Amino acid sequence: MPVNAARSTTRRTGTLIEDQQGELTDKALEIHRRLCRQYECPIPYFHSLDPLSELVSSLLSHRTRNGESGRAFKALRARWPDWQSVAEADVSEIETAIRGVTWPELKAPRIQAVLQAVAARYGALTLDFLAQMSVDAARTWLEAIPGIGPKTSAAVLSFSTLRMPALPVDSHHHRVAQRTGLIGAKVDVGPSHPILRAQLPEDWSAQALYDNHEVLMLHGQQVCHHRAPACSRCVLLDLCPTGQARPPRAAQRAAASLP
Numbered sequence: 478m479p480v481n482a483a484r485s486t487t488r489r490t491g492t493l494i495e496d497q498q499g500e501l502t503d504k505a506l507e508i509h510r511r512l513c514r515q516y517e518c519p520i521p522y523f524h525s526l527d528p529l530s531e532l533v534s535s536l537l538s539h540r541t542r543n544g545e546s547g548r549a550f551k552a553l554r555a556r557w558p559d560w561q562s563v564a565e566a567d568v569s570e571i572e573t574a575i576r577g578v579t580w581p582e583l584k585a586p587r588i589q590a591v592l593q594a595v596a597a598r599y600g601a602l603t604l605d606f607l608a609q610m611s612v613d614a615a616r617t618w619l620e621a622i623p624g625i626g627p628k629t630s631a632a633v634l635s636f637s638t639l640r641m642p643a644l645p646v647d648s649h650h651h652r653v654a655q656r657t658g659l660i661g662a663k664v665d666v667g668p669s670h671p672i673l674r675a676q677l678p679e680d681w682s683a684q685a686l687y688d689n690h691e692v693l694m695l696h697g698q699q700v701c702h703h704r705a706p707a708c709s710r711c712v713l714l715d716l717c718p719t720g721q722a723r724p725p726r727a728a729q730r731a732a733a734s735l736p
């Protein structure tokens with residue numbers, strides 16, 4: 478292919494990608510606007526934990542109902558006076574204290590290892606110093622510790638008293654993003670974090686990003702169910718290729734089966 482033709486093709490391809498990204502950004506903002514109206518943004522923060530406590534809470538919550546992970550967190554707090562004591566405790570005692578969560582036998586040693594890694598890397602058992610870092614630097618610092626992934630690092634920054642502008646993506650949030658076409662069908666939860674964050678304005682506040690996460694999560698829990706999404710009563714139906722592809726009777730049956 479002649480050089481000029483190749484350059485022109487590259488330019489056209491670049492423009493096409495930019496157009497597609499622009500469309501996704503517009504869609505992400507429209508989804509945010511509609512869901513914020515439905516779930517009444519701003520959403521109150523559900524935690525006011527220091528970042529180290531939020532880290533433990535987040536590790537407990539993986540694939541576990543909120544009630545159970547909350548009970549396990551309180552059990553750790555009641556049994557030991559501080560996180561240093563948890564880091565030094567007999568791991569079987571931690572496992573017993575958190576037995577209501579999913580995979581306590583894996584989470585107990587992981588929590589202990591993560592606490593020990595924080596102390597070893599920073600020289601003290603605290604994460605308060607993350608407040609002095611940029612979001613990207615703080616997330617990189619956290620994710621260098623085995624057992625901390627993108628969801629946990631974003632949760633620590635967003636949900637804790639740090640109140641930093643980071644976007645966590647949980648399984649409900651991820652499902653809605655996938656079904657509405659914000660991310661591809663094969664994009665897993667971890668890799669979806671930077672993609673979904675890039676679709677929202679760079680200068681959004683911590684509250685705005687928190688709201689985005691919360692409203693997509695709430696929509697996944699209350700409407701866009703895992704097995705039977707209630708598409709016929711979904712405010713995103715006209716934006717959603719998955720909802721539009723569903724046979725109307727299936728969508729009606731799903732809606733009728735809801736309480």
Ligand code: SF4
Pocket residue numbers: 653656657700701702706707708709711712713714717718719720721
């Ligand atoms: S239209 Fe259906 S699949 Fe799409 S977001 Fe709404 S409930 Fe989910």
